[in-house]
Amino acid sequence: MENKVTDFSGKWKMRSSENFEELLKALGVNVFLRKIAVRAASSPAVEITQQGESLSIKTSTSVRTTHVSFTVGQSFNETTVDGRPCTSFPKWETDSKIVCEQTLQKGDGTVTAWTRELTNDGELILWWLLHISSGFQPRTPPDVDMSKYTSFPDPVDNPFQVRGDEMKMEKKANMSERECDRRRARQNNWPPLPSFCPVGPCFYQDIDVEITQRFQRTVTIMYYFWMFGTCTLLFNLISSLAMFCVDPSGGVGLGLAILWGLLFTPCSFVCWYRPMYKAFRSDSSFNFFLFFFIFFAQVVVYIIMTIGIPGWGFSGWIVSLAALNTSVPVGAIMMINAIFFTSQAAMGVVMLKKVHSLYRQTDASFQKAQAEFTTGVMANQAVRNAAANAAQGAFTAPR
Numbered sequence: 001m002e003n004k005v006t007d008f009s010g011k012w013k014m015r016s017s018e019n020f021e022e023l024l025k026a027l028g029v030n031v032f033l034r035k036i037a038v039r040a041a042s043s044p045a046v047e048i049t050q051q052g053e054s055l056s057i058k059t060s061t062s063v064r065t066t067h068v069s070f071t072v073g074q075s076f077n078e079t080t081v082d083g084r085p086c087t088s089f090p091k092w093e094t095d096s097k098i099v100c101e102q103t104l105q106k107g108d109g110t111v112t113a114w115t116r117e118l119t120n121d122g123e124l125i126l127w128w129l130l131h132i133s134s135g136f137q138p139r140t141p142p143d144v145d146m147s148k149y150t151s152f153p154d155p156v157d158n159p160f161q162v163r164g165d166e167m168k169m170e171k172k173a174n175m176s177e178r179e180c181d182r183r184r185a186r187q188n189n190w191p192p193l194p195s196f197c198p199v200g201p202c203f204y205q206d207i208d209v210e211i212t213q214r215f216q217r218t219v220t221i222m223y224y225f226w227m228f229g230t231c232t233l234l235f236n237l238i239s240s241l242a243m244f245c246v247d248p249s250g251g252v253g254l255g256l257a258i259l260w261g262l263l264f265t266p267c268s269f270v271c272w273y274r275p276m277y278k279a280f281r282s283d284s285s286f287n288f289f290l291f292f293f294i295f296f297a298q299v300v301v302y303i304i305m306t307i308g309i310p311g312w313g314f315s316g317w318i319v320s321l322a323a324l325n326t327s328v329p330v331g332a333i334m335m336i337n338a339i340f341f342t343s344q345a346a347m348g349v350v351m352l353k354k355v356h357s358l359y360r361q362t363d364a365s366f367q368k369a370q371a372e373f374t375t376g377v378m379a380n381q382a383v384r385n386a387a388a389n390a391a392q393g394a395f396t397a398p399r
Contacts, residue, residue: 006096008116009050072098081105081112129310130132205277215280216356225347226273232340233261236305239315239337240293246327256313264301272298276355285368289357295352302345308338316341 016307047058058065075089080102090100105255141347167243188201242259244250244316272295279287317339324331 004242005053008048008055008098010048012046034299058323077105078102121194135334143232203274210281211277212280215358218351218358219277219280222273222276222351223349223354224268228347229268229344230265232337232344233257233264235337236313236315237261239334240313242314242330242333243319243326246330252311253313254320254387256311257315260313268298279359279364283362283364285364285366288362288364289366289369292352292359293354293357295348298354299345302341302348306338306341306345308341314341 007153019121023134035070039118047060052374054069056067056069059065068076068078070078070088070090072092075087078086078088080086085105086102088102089107090098093099097115099115100113102113163272173221186204188204190201190203193199193201207216207223222231238255239253240254242251244254264268272291275287275291275294277290278284304312304316306316308314308319308337310319310322315334317335317338320331320334323334
């Protein structure tokens, strides 16, 4: 019998991973952790050593390295794909396939099982299945075909692929359906413009879907804070117009109020709100630092708005108090605007500290921000072409 034991030993490399994120989603893993897991599992290296029916599997990713050892026919402790401790029992299903049943060590619920199979042409296939912990019965969640979770390594010289015409047909049909759903779901939806508008939405934004629950409240508050700032600038325009009606010499202030409203509304959304949104969405160190730099400058501008320097187009306290000598109603309107500016500046300081405290609880760092920036710049074709042209010019320029 020992002569028939399949040898799984060797170094394996993944060629493709199907539906791994959908598997984690079916297990209830939140969006933030799913993104990290999918990115980390995109190129794992797996090394298997084997002595008879005892196997040792070492899996290395960019995030961590795991090691599991077991003997076929004997139970051992490991964790499910979503990190819950379980007791696993591997057994031979065929001469070349190991099936491992898993039982949660605490509580009941859906857990994963894995199957490793070595094909006749030297390809290693790993399938993840969902099953109910009380019995080894595969369970397929709605709209998710769990039979195609092929998420692990292949031989370096001969990568694996899912076999069987029937499975390939199902795979193509399901992928097409999911791709259509994904395109419909990911269609740009912000700003919410009417259908007859010739310009469509520029961004996709869904805080409940893209932001992990832990950060949703903060991101939502920042979104409403941006809208409050937009409304404050609009009210600033109205108060400046009122002042211009009673004092035509204030035309410069009205013109600047119009400029600030047109400038700060889109720029604040693009320059500090979107980086903050993307930072929490994908744990991006670069976007965190971009947000801190720009939003700090924005808070300084909020303080200048609150002061209300004459002729700058902001209905702050100095301008508002001076307006009372010209017209009490207009002065009252401008003082309301000054209160809005004051609230905006105070809230900006509070939210800057709040986001910074959440940033310190993540894995983001300045070193990662530098690495992200370098990767993003070098991935840009225009930047690479410019660098190549500059280098060529340096070597070919006449001396």
